[in-house]
Amino acid sequence: MRHYIKLIFVTLTLMLPLPAMAGSSAAADAVLPTADVVSFANRVQRDLASRGANVAIVARVGRDPSLLPDGIRYTHVAFWVYSRITRADGSTGMGYRVYNLYQTAGDLTRSELVQDTPADFFAAAHRLDAGVIIPDPRLQQKLLNVIASPTYARLHNPSYSVLANPATRQFQNCTEHTLDVVMAALYDTTDPTQIKANVAAHFAGQPVRLNGLQRLLAPAASQALTTADHGRAVRTATFGAIAGFMQSHDLDDSVYRVTPDKVLRF
């Protein structure tokens, strides 16, 4: 009986953070002033442009870092593509366009591909801190070939999981989609099954420590927290895991971190 009561208590407790998740995006509005976000977005753009980057992988801190699992610093990853931008008033300029996979508003178990601006990208940042991977220029060209082709959308799986297993096709999150695009570019393939085989063979996901009860109960808090696509261990794609993969195979030009006043190596 005591165990039963304990379980009910735990389950109810688990429900508490749910509004926090559902409302975290809205709450993020107040985290950082818009002017600071725009200024920082421009700083990252300037930094990328000064290095001649045509395609970069950029990550943001979307949640309080103290609450993130060990080994995870960034919560969202996307491609930044140097582009000629035409605005509604007909004026043009050069800048970066961001290619995102975002959770669908109103149904966090689904996702969609969305293009936005660097300022939009950092709009929900909890801290002005960007993780940056500039791929080798040869890989940048290959990445752009994929991003500009139907393969980019074809590699999107709208079934979303926060902790998606990158070696399977059951669920996907923004980081996994980024990894899939990288793999498609590296191996010149559009075959999702071959991409997953290559991910399983060559990519080491970030371990996330969860016990059985946590894995059992997490989906009660949100279906987006399912780990049904994992075996005994939970490993997911993160910015750090992608950076490590690219560095270990000499696929990167540089990996670093940008803050409002510094550019740092990890």
Added chain:
Amino acid sequence: MHILKLTAGITGLVVLAACATPSAQHAAQSADHSAQATGHGVSAVAGSAATVAAVPVMAAGSVLAVTGSAIEQVGTASADAGSQVFEAGVSPAKPTVCHVPAATNTCVVADGPPRL
């Protein structure tokens, strides 16, 4: 104590909720800034609603695209050569490692390590 640990763990996961949609966030308000940099020029960070088209520069036939194509061909040739070396080193008798079960009685074997 265990309950606290468990709750903290799940809370960490819940807040992990990555890839949050911008529609549920505040979109940056068309605060145009411009900046010039040494490698590329950068301008016009605006709200997404103000942007009507964005064309990747490398895909637009710039000098960079030509250079990139030339390099890509070299990279591909290099990768092909690497594949042959890789395959030559594998004994035909070595059992196939199935990385992704594709269907009953079939599997997809991974390629060699990525290289440019």
